Amino acid sequence: MLSVENLTVRFGQVVAVDNVTLSVAPGETVGIVGPNGSGKSTFLNAVNRLVPSTGTIKIGNRAGPGRIGRTFQTPQVHPELTCLENVMLGSPDRTGTGLFGAWLGRPGAGRAERERREKAAEYLVTANVPTSVFHEQCDSQPLSVARGVEIARALAREPQIIFLDEPAAGLNDDETSDLVDVIRAIRSPDRCTVVIEHKIDFIDRATDRVVVFEAGKLIATGPPREIWSHSRVVEAYLGVVDVED
Numbered sequence: 001m002l003s004v005e006n007l008t009v010r011f012g013q014v015v016a017v018d019n020v021t022l023s024v025a026p027g028e029t030v031g032i033v034g035p036n037g038s039g040k041s042t043f044l045n046a047v048n049r050l051v052p053s054t055g056t057i058k059i060g061n062r063a064g065p066g067r068i069g070r071t072f073q074t075p076q077v078h079p080e081l082t083c084l085e086n087v088m089l090g091s092p093d094r095t096g097t098g099l100f101g102a103w104l105g106r107p108g109a110g111r112a113e114r115e116r117r118e119k120a121a122e123y124l125v126t127a128n129v130p131t132s133v134f135h136e137q138c139d140s141q142p143l144s145v146a147r148g149v150e151i152a153r154a155l156a157r158e159p160q161i162i163f164l165d166e167p168a169a170g171l172n173d174d175e176t177s178d179l180v181d182v183i184r185a186i187r188s189p190d191r192c193t194v195v196i197e198h199k200i201d202f203i204d205r206a207t208d209r210v211v212v213f214e215a216g217k218l219i220a221t222g223p224p225r226e227i228w229s230h231s232r233v234v235e236a237y238l239g240v241v242d243v244e245d
């Protein structure tokens, strides 16, 4: 689903991502870990084409932009919109009628809008957002709900890849366990999930495979739990990692 070859990102003299090659299969959930400044976010931004890079990026066997849904370290929700409206903003308007079409009363516009609303509600349920807050403004919600809204909005894009950038940061143990369940629930043969996270226990429970970055390089990959005894990882990562909890 995602195939990256020899990806390199430079910021002046800094090589933030250094010749990384990585493939992620359909249905697979991959965790990216590594010390602060090891290039994880820059890798994600390069695949999203937010920063210039060299190398090859293919999504679903094609070069060029694919459909990517993502969440951010600090949730980027529209605070004045409701949870449901935030998710609806993420969904593609397949009828081409849009809100303007609905306003003009184009045939099918009302039905399309209703379907988008229903799908958005389904995605919120999948992302473990309580139905009681669907029509509440996002700015009145706790972090765990804002994170759920972002995941639902990413799903609404019908993406080939979902990128989650430190989704468990700031969550308590119960919320982190709920998030593990959500990440398992969003598995689909039609897409893959890539999660950047510092919380090792979370990565072990939520992912199929772990990829370790150090100083911009991909230094090891393997199943959760096994990866932590990899000599290169013990030496280069565990000794220096700035873990949040």
Ligand SMILES: Nc1ncnc2c1ncn2[C@@H]1O[C@H](COP(=O)(O)OP(=O)(O)OP(=O)(O)O)[C@@H](O)[C@H]1O
Pocket (backbone or CB within 6 Å): 011, 014, 015, 016, 034, 035, 036, 037, 038, 039, 040, 041, 042, 043
């Ligand atoms: N816009 C930028 N301009 C210059 N240097 C940058 C920029 N973004 C990142 N870097 C540098 O690139 C390197 C990789 O940073 P990056 O944020 O990708 O690491 P990270 O593994 O995501 O770190 P963290 O876990 O702290 O989020 C670091 O040396 C960082 O200082």
